[in-house]
Amino acid sequence: MLLLFAFSGALAQNRHRATENDYSVAVTFNEGRGFSTPDGDASLDIGEVSQAASVPGGRGGLSKPSYTILRQFRVQITRRGGGRGQVSLSAYLQRECLNCKLRLDGIELSSAPRVILADVPLNAITNHRLEIEISKQAPPGALDAAIEWEVSGK
Amino acid sequence: MRIQKLMLAVLATAIVLSTSAFAATSSGTLTVTGTVESSISLTIESAGGTTSGTGTAAATSALGSISKYGSAPTGFTLARGASNWTLSSTVGVKVDKANLTSTDYTLTAQLGSAPASGVTWKLNGSTLSDSAATTLTSTGTYGSTGSYSWDIVVADSAAAAAIDNAIDFTATSN
Numbered sequence: 001m002l003l004l005f006a007f008s009g010a011l012a013q014n015r016h017r018a019t020e021n022d023y024s025v026a027v028t029f030n031e032g033r034g035f036s037t038p039d040g041d042a043s044l045d046i047g048e049v050s051q052a053a054s055v056p057g058g059r060g061g062l063s064k065p066s067y068t069i070l071r072q073f074r075v076q077i078t079r080r081g082g083g084r085g086q087v088s089l090s091a092y093l094q095r096e097c098l099n100c101k102l103r104l105d106g107i108e109l110s111s112a113p114r115v116i117l118a119d120v121p122l123n124a125i126t127n128h129r130l131e132i133e134i135s136k137q138a139p140p141g142a143l144d145a146a147i148e149w150e151v152s153g154k
Numbered sequence: 155m156r157i158q159k160l161m162l163a164v165l166a167t168a169i170v171l172s173t174s175a176f177a178a179t180s181s182g183t184l185t186v187t188g189t190v191e192s193s194i195s196l197t198i199e200s201a202g203g204t205t206s207g208t209g210t211a212a213a214t215s216a217l218g219s220i221s222k223y224g225s226a227p228t229g230f231t232l233a234r235g236a237s238n239w240t241l242s243s244t245v246g247v248k249v250d251k252a253n254l255t256s257t258d259y260t261l262t263a264q265l266g267s268a269p270a271s272g273v274t275w276k277l278n279g280s281t282l283s284d285s286a287a288t289t290l291t292s293t294g295t296y297g298s299t300g301s302y303s304w305d306i307v308v309a310d311s312a313a314a315a316a317i318d319n320a321i322d323f324t325a326t327s328n
Contacts, residue, residue, distance in 0.1 A: 025182040043185045051252030052193035063250065063297070069188075077181070094183060102186065134190055136252040143188040151181040 022080055023087065023122075023151035030072040044071060044130075046143070051136060069132040075117075076125045077151055086154040089117040097145035099138030103131040104147070113150055192254040196325045199299045202229030202243025217241070220317075222310065241306045245277065247290075248299040249325040256327035259294040262287035263302075266320030272312025275319065276305040287324060294325065 027042035051067045077087055090113040091104055102109045104116050105128055120126060132143070196211055203215035204227070217227040222239040226232035230243045249259050263277050265284040275282045278290050290302055306317070 022179060023181040027182075027184055041183050041185075043187070046186065046188035048189045048191050050191040050193035051250075052195045053191075067252065097186070099190070130186070132186065132188070134253070138190060138253055139255070140190050140192045140253045143186070143190055145186045147184040147186065149182045149184070151179060 023153075024078050024080060025089070025149040025151065026076045026078065028074045028076075030074070044073075046071065046132065049132075049134065049143075051134075065137070066133050066135045069134065071130045071132075073128055073130060074125050075128055077120065077122055079122055083122065085122050086119055087117075087122060088115060088119060088152045088154065090115050090150040090152070091147050092150070093145060094148040095144065095146035097132075097143060099135055100143060100145070101133040102145055102147065103133070105129055106131075109147060119154065190253050192252070192327075194249055194251045194254065194256075194259065194296075194325055194327050196247065196249050196323055198245065198323070199248050200244070200246035200301075202241075202245075202304060203227050217306075220308075222308070237311075238307055238309045240308070243304045244301045245304045245321070246299045246301050247323055247325075249294055249296055251296045251327065254327060256296075258292075258328050259296065260292045260326045260328060261290045261294050261300065262324045262326075263290055264288065264322045264324070266322055269319060270312065270315060270317045272309035273317050274305075274307040275321070276303075276307065277321070278302045279305075282321065290323075292328070 029044060046069055049069050054067045054069060075089070077089060079085065091109060092113040093102065093109050093111050096111065104114075107114050107116065116128070117126060134143070197209055198207070198211070198213035200208055201213060201215045203217045205213055205215050207213040217230070220227060220241060222232075222234055224232075226241060230241045233240045233242065247261065249261065251259075263282055264287040265275055265282045268284050269275055269282075277288065280288045280290075282288055291300060294300055308317075
Protein backbone atom coordinates (compact mmCIF):
# COMPACT_ATOMS: atom_id res chain seq x y z
CA MET A 1 0.00 0.00 0.00
CA LEU A 2 2.80 2.41 0.87
CA LEU A 3 4.58 1.75 -2.40
CA LEU A 4 1.46 2.44 -4.43
CA PHE A 5 1.03 5.85 -2.81
CA ALA A 6 4.69 6.73 -3.45
CA PHE A 7 4.37 5.74 -7.12
CA SER A 8 1.27 7.83 -7.71
CA GLY A 9 2.91 10.75 -5.87
CA ALA A 10 5.81 10.73 -8.32
CA LEU A 11 3.43 10.79 -11.28
CA ALA A 12 1.63 13.81 -9.84
CA GLN A 13 4.91 15.76 -9.69
CA ASN A 14 5.69 14.94 -13.35
CA ARG A 15 2.44 16.48 -14.56
CA HIS A 16 3.75 19.94 -13.50
CA ARG A 17 7.07 19.60 -15.35
CA ALA A 18 7.78 20.41 -19.01
CA THR A 19 6.73 17.74 -21.46
CA GLU A 20 8.22 17.09 -24.87
CA ASN A 21 7.89 20.07 -27.30
CA ASP A 22 6.67 22.28 -24.46
CA TYR A 23 8.82 25.21 -25.64
CA SER A 24 8.62 27.29 -28.78
CA VAL A 25 11.57 29.10 -30.39
CA ALA A 26 10.47 32.08 -32.48
CA VAL A 27 13.06 33.42 -34.92
CA THR A 28 12.83 36.90 -36.50
CA PHE A 29 15.27 38.01 -39.19
CA ASN A 30 16.62 41.54 -39.48
CA GLU A 31 17.00 41.28 -43.26
CA GLY A 32 16.63 38.90 -46.14
CA ARG A 33 13.86 36.50 -46.97
CA GLY A 34 12.99 34.73 -43.76
CA PHE A 35 9.89 33.81 -41.83
CA SER A 36 8.90 31.78 -38.81
CA THR A 37 5.75 29.83 -38.04
CA PRO A 38 3.86 29.57 -34.75
CA ASP A 39 5.05 25.98 -34.25
CA GLY A 40 8.66 27.17 -34.01
CA ASP A 41 9.89 26.27 -37.49
CA ALA A 42 11.67 29.04 -39.41
CA SER A 43 13.11 29.43 -42.87
CA LEU A 44 15.82 31.72 -44.21
CA ASP A 45 16.58 32.07 -47.93
CA ILE A 46 19.85 33.93 -48.47
CA GLY A 47 19.21 34.07 -52.23
CA GLU A 48 22.00 34.06 -54.80
CA VAL A 49 25.41 34.56 -53.23
CA SER A 50 28.90 34.83 -54.67
CA GLN A 51 32.33 35.85 -53.52
CA ALA A 52 32.33 38.89 -55.80
CA ALA A 53 29.14 40.14 -54.18
CA SER A 54 30.22 39.37 -50.62
CA VAL A 55 33.55 41.22 -50.99
CA PRO A 56 32.62 44.17 -53.29
CA GLY A 57 35.58 46.00 -54.75
CA GLY A 58 38.14 43.55 -53.40
CA ARG A 59 39.43 45.12 -50.20
CA GLY A 60 41.85 42.30 -49.49
CA GLY A 61 39.26 39.58 -49.00
CA LEU A 62 39.52 37.87 -52.37
CA SER A 63 42.66 35.88 -51.58
CA LYS A 64 41.01 33.99 -48.70
CA PRO A 65 39.94 30.37 -49.34
CA SER A 66 36.35 31.11 -48.38
CA TYR A 67 33.87 33.92 -47.94
CA THR A 68 31.15 34.47 -45.39
CA ILE A 69 27.54 35.55 -45.62
CA LEU A 70 26.21 37.17 -42.45
CA ARG A 71 22.64 37.39 -41.23
CA GLN A 72 21.35 38.89 -37.97
CA PHE A 73 18.25 37.58 -36.24
CA ARG A 74 16.38 37.62 -32.92
CA VAL A 75 15.18 34.68 -30.85
CA GLN A 76 12.40 34.48 -28.31
CA ILE A 77 11.78 31.30 -26.33
CA THR A 78 8.33 30.85 -24.85
CA ARG A 79 6.53 28.08 -23.04
CA ARG A 80 3.37 26.83 -24.61
CA GLY A 81 0.59 27.96 -22.32
CA GLY A 82 2.65 30.85 -20.99
CA GLY A 83 4.69 31.07 -17.83
CA ARG A 84 8.13 32.26 -16.77
CA GLY A 85 11.39 30.56 -15.95
CA GLN A 86 14.99 30.11 -17.05
CA VAL A 87 16.06 27.87 -19.91
CA SER A 88 19.11 27.06 -21.98
CA LEU A 89 19.17 26.95 -25.77
CA SER A 90 21.31 24.57 -27.81
CA ALA A 91 21.54 24.04 -31.54
CA TYR A 92 22.79 21.32 -33.88
CA LEU A 93 22.69 20.54 -37.57
CA GLN A 94 19.78 18.33 -38.45
CA ARG A 95 20.93 18.51 -42.07
CA GLU A 96 24.55 19.42 -42.80
CA CYS A 97 25.54 21.89 -45.48
CA LEU A 98 27.76 19.99 -47.94
CA ASN A 99 29.87 22.94 -49.07
CA CYS A 100 29.57 25.41 -46.26
CA LYS A 101 30.01 25.84 -42.52
CA LEU A 102 27.42 27.41 -40.24
CA ARG A 103 28.29 29.36 -37.12
CA LEU A 104 25.87 30.77 -34.55
CA ASP A 105 27.35 33.61 -32.53
CA GLY A 106 30.79 32.37 -33.53
CA ILE A 107 30.08 28.76 -32.51
CA GLU A 108 30.56 26.30 -35.38
CA LEU A 109 27.59 23.95 -35.65
CA SER A 110 27.77 20.20 -36.18
CA SER A 111 25.52 17.20 -35.59
CA ALA A 112 26.25 17.45 -31.85
CA PRO A 113 24.27 20.04 -29.84
CA ARG A 114 26.19 23.18 -28.88
CA VAL A 115 25.01 25.56 -26.19
CA ILE A 116 24.05 28.92 -27.66
CA LEU A 117 22.39 30.44 -24.59
CA ALA A 118 23.37 28.89 -21.27
CA ASP A 119 20.82 30.70 -19.11
CA VAL A 120 18.11 32.94 -20.49
CA PRO A 121 14.68 33.90 -19.15
CA LEU A 122 11.64 32.72 -21.04
CA ASN A 123 10.03 35.41 -23.22
CA ALA A 124 13.25 37.44 -23.43
CA ILE A 125 14.33 38.51 -26.93
CA THR A 126 17.99 37.88 -27.72
CA ASN A 127 20.07 38.97 -30.71
CA HIS A 128 22.14 36.48 -32.69
CA ARG A 129 24.45 36.22 -35.66
CA LEU A 130 24.40 33.48 -38.29
CA GLU A 131 27.54 33.10 -40.42
CA ILE A 132 27.45 30.94 -43.55
CA GLU A 133 31.01 30.29 -44.69
CA ILE A 134 31.30 29.11 -48.29
CA SER A 135 34.43 27.53 -49.71
CA LYS A 136 35.72 28.99 -52.98
CA GLN A 137 36.35 25.43 -54.13
CA ALA A 138 32.72 24.45 -53.77
CA PRO A 139 30.84 23.98 -57.05
CA PRO A 140 28.04 26.43 -57.82
CA GLY A 141 24.54 25.30 -56.96
CA ALA A 142 21.96 24.97 -54.21
CA LEU A 143 22.85 25.55 -50.59
CA ASP A 144 20.68 23.70 -48.06
CA ALA A 145 21.05 23.14 -44.31
CA ALA A 146 18.78 22.76 -41.27
CA ILE A 147 19.47 23.87 -37.70
CA GLU A 148 17.55 22.16 -34.91
CA TRP A 149 16.87 24.03 -31.67
CA GLU A 150 16.89 22.33 -28.26
CA VAL A 151 15.53 24.06 -25.16
CA SER A 152 16.18 22.73 -21.67
CA GLY A 153 14.42 23.94 -18.56
CA LYS A 154 16.63 25.03 -15.65
CA MET B 155 10.46 -12.90 -3.73
CA ARG B 156 7.58 -11.81 -5.92
CA ILE B 157 6.79 -8.89 -3.63
CA GLN B 158 10.44 -7.78 -3.63
CA LYS B 159 10.67 -7.84 -7.42
CA LEU B 160 7.49 -5.75 -7.71
CA MET B 161 8.96 -3.14 -5.32
CA LEU B 162 12.14 -2.84 -7.41
CA ALA B 163 10.19 -2.44 -10.65
CA VAL B 164 7.98 0.31 -9.23
CA LEU B 165 10.91 2.23 -7.76
CA ALA B 166 12.83 2.03 -11.05
CA THR B 167 9.82 3.32 -12.97
CA ALA B 168 9.37 6.24 -10.56
CA ILE B 169 13.03 7.20 -10.89
CA VAL B 170 12.83 7.15 -14.69
CA LEU B 171 9.70 9.31 -14.70
CA SER B 172 11.15 11.85 -12.28
CA THR B 173 14.39 12.37 -14.24
CA SER B 174 12.91 12.48 -17.74
CA ALA B 175 11.43 15.97 -17.15
CA PHE B 176 14.92 17.62 -17.16
CA ALA B 177 15.96 16.23 -20.61
CA ALA B 178 16.33 18.68 -23.51
CA THR B 179 13.33 18.94 -25.80
CA SER B 180 13.36 19.64 -29.51
CA SER B 181 11.71 22.99 -30.13
CA GLY B 182 11.93 23.92 -33.80
CA THR B 183 13.99 23.96 -36.96
CA LEU B 184 15.67 26.77 -38.87
CA THR B 185 16.09 25.86 -42.52
CA VAL B 186 18.76 27.79 -44.47
CA THR B 187 18.67 27.79 -48.26
CA GLY B 188 20.37 29.71 -51.04
CA THR B 189 22.19 29.44 -54.34
CA VAL B 190 25.95 29.71 -54.72
CA GLU B 191 26.92 31.53 -57.93
CA SER B 192 30.24 31.44 -59.78
CA SER B 193 32.18 34.70 -59.81
CA ILE B 194 35.52 36.27 -60.69
CA SER B 195 36.97 39.47 -59.26
CA LEU B 196 39.65 41.81 -60.58
CA THR B 197 41.88 44.06 -58.49
CA ILE B 198 44.61 46.53 -59.38
CA GLU B 199 47.50 45.48 -57.18
CA SER B 200 50.15 48.00 -58.21
CA ALA B 201 50.99 50.78 -60.63
CA GLY B 202 53.59 53.48 -61.14
CA GLY B 203 52.89 56.94 -59.78
CA THR B 204 51.36 57.94 -56.45
CA THR B 205 48.61 55.38 -56.07
CA SER B 206 45.52 54.97 -53.96
CA GLY B 207 42.96 52.18 -53.86
CA THR B 208 45.40 49.43 -54.86
CA GLY B 209 44.05 46.05 -53.89
CA THR B 210 40.61 47.05 -55.08
CA ALA B 211 38.88 47.18 -58.43
CA ALA B 212 39.19 50.97 -58.59
CA ALA B 213 42.68 52.40 -58.16
CA THR B 214 44.09 55.78 -59.09
CA SER B 215 47.59 56.87 -60.03
CA ALA B 216 48.74 60.47 -59.89
CA LEU B 217 51.77 61.38 -61.99
CA GLY B 218 51.83 65.06 -61.08
CA SER B 219 53.54 67.47 -63.44
CA ILE B 220 55.55 65.64 -66.08
CA SER B 221 57.94 67.00 -68.72
CA LYS B 222 60.61 65.77 -71.13
CA TYR B 223 63.46 67.35 -69.23
CA GLY B 224 62.01 66.99 -65.73
CA SER B 225 62.19 64.09 -63.30
CA ALA B 226 60.22 60.89 -63.81
CA PRO B 227 57.26 60.39 -61.45
CA THR B 228 57.74 57.86 -58.69
CA GLY B 229 57.70 54.32 -60.05
CA PHE B 230 58.41 55.47 -63.62
CA THR B 231 61.50 55.76 -65.80
CA LEU B 232 61.89 58.53 -68.38
CA ALA B 233 63.39 57.97 -71.83
CA ARG B 234 63.98 60.91 -74.21
CA GLY B 235 63.71 60.39 -77.97
CA ALA B 236 64.43 62.64 -80.89
CA SER B 237 60.86 63.86 -81.17
CA ASN B 238 59.13 62.40 -78.20
CA TRP B 239 59.64 61.08 -74.67
CA THR B 240 58.31 58.03 -72.84
CA LEU B 241 57.35 57.37 -69.25
CA SER B 242 57.53 53.66 -68.43
CA SER B 243 56.22 51.64 -65.49
CA THR B 244 54.15 48.51 -64.84
CA VAL B 245 50.60 47.73 -63.76
CA GLY B 246 49.86 44.68 -61.59
CA VAL B 247 46.45 43.10 -62.12
CA LYS B 248 45.09 40.09 -60.22
CA VAL B 249 42.00 38.05 -61.01
CA ASP B 250 40.48 35.68 -58.47
CA LYS B 251 37.78 33.09 -59.01
CA ALA B 252 35.26 31.40 -56.70
CA ASN B 253 32.96 28.44 -57.22
CA LEU B 254 34.14 28.21 -60.82
CA THR B 255 35.77 25.38 -62.77
CA SER B 256 37.49 27.66 -65.33
CA THR B 257 41.28 27.21 -65.47
CA ASP B 258 42.32 30.59 -66.90
CA TYR B 259 41.00 33.92 -68.12
CA THR B 260 41.32 36.55 -70.83
CA LEU B 261 42.25 40.09 -69.81
CA THR B 262 41.62 43.16 -71.98
CA ALA B 263 42.17 46.89 -71.52
CA GLN B 264 40.55 49.95 -73.08
CA LEU B 265 40.97 53.68 -72.53
CA GLY B 266 38.06 55.42 -70.87
CA SER B 267 38.25 58.41 -73.24
CA ALA B 268 40.16 59.50 -76.32
CA PRO B 269 43.78 60.31 -75.42
CA ALA B 270 45.05 63.86 -75.53
CA SER B 271 46.48 64.82 -78.90
CA GLY B 272 50.10 63.63 -79.21
CA VAL B 273 49.82 61.22 -76.26
CA THR B 274 49.85 57.44 -76.71
CA TRP B 275 48.98 54.94 -73.98
CA LYS B 276 50.42 51.44 -74.17
CA LEU B 277 50.07 48.27 -72.13
CA ASN B 278 52.25 45.26 -72.86
CA GLY B 279 53.61 47.17 -75.86
CA SER B 280 50.15 47.44 -77.49
CA THR B 281 48.58 50.84 -78.13
CA LEU B 282 45.31 51.35 -76.29
CA SER B 283 42.26 53.09 -77.73
CA ASP B 284 38.93 54.19 -76.37
CA SER B 285 36.99 52.55 -79.20
CA ALA B 286 38.06 48.92 -78.83
CA ALA B 287 39.53 46.65 -76.17
CA THR B 288 43.08 45.34 -76.49
CA THR B 289 43.84 41.79 -75.29
CA LEU B 290 46.65 41.66 -72.76
CA THR B 291 46.54 37.90 -72.14
CA SER B 292 44.27 34.97 -72.99
CA THR B 293 45.89 32.60 -70.50
CA GLY B 294 45.76 34.54 -67.28
CA THR B 295 46.43 32.61 -64.05
CA TYR B 296 43.85 33.00 -61.30
CA GLY B 297 45.13 34.20 -57.96
CA SER B 298 48.44 35.40 -59.42
CA THR B 299 49.25 39.07 -60.08
CA GLY B 300 50.07 39.63 -63.74
CA SER B 301 52.53 42.46 -64.39
CA TYR B 302 51.99 44.46 -67.59
CA SER B 303 54.37 47.06 -68.95
CA TRP B 304 52.81 50.51 -69.05
CA ASP B 305 54.14 53.25 -71.36
CA ILE B 306 52.92 56.81 -71.91
CA VAL B 307 54.51 58.23 -75.07
CA VAL B 308 54.35 62.03 -75.39
CA ALA B 309 55.21 63.74 -78.66
CA ASP B 310 57.31 66.90 -78.39
CA SER B 311 54.50 68.60 -80.32
CA ALA B 312 51.86 67.73 -77.73
CA ALA B 313 50.35 70.75 -75.98
CA ALA B 314 51.18 71.38 -72.36
CA ALA B 315 47.94 70.23 -70.79
CA ALA B 316 46.41 67.55 -68.58
CA ILE B 317 46.55 64.02 -69.98
CA ASP B 318 44.08 62.48 -67.51
CA ASN B 319 42.51 59.20 -68.60
CA ALA B 320 41.34 55.84 -67.31
CA ILE B 321 42.31 52.30 -68.25
CA ASP B 322 39.36 49.92 -68.04
CA PHE B 323 40.39 46.29 -67.47
CA THR B 324 38.01 43.45 -68.22
CA ALA B 325 38.60 39.84 -67.19
CA THR B 326 36.55 37.03 -68.74
CA SER B 327 36.76 33.42 -67.60
CA ASN B 328 37.67 30.95 -70.33
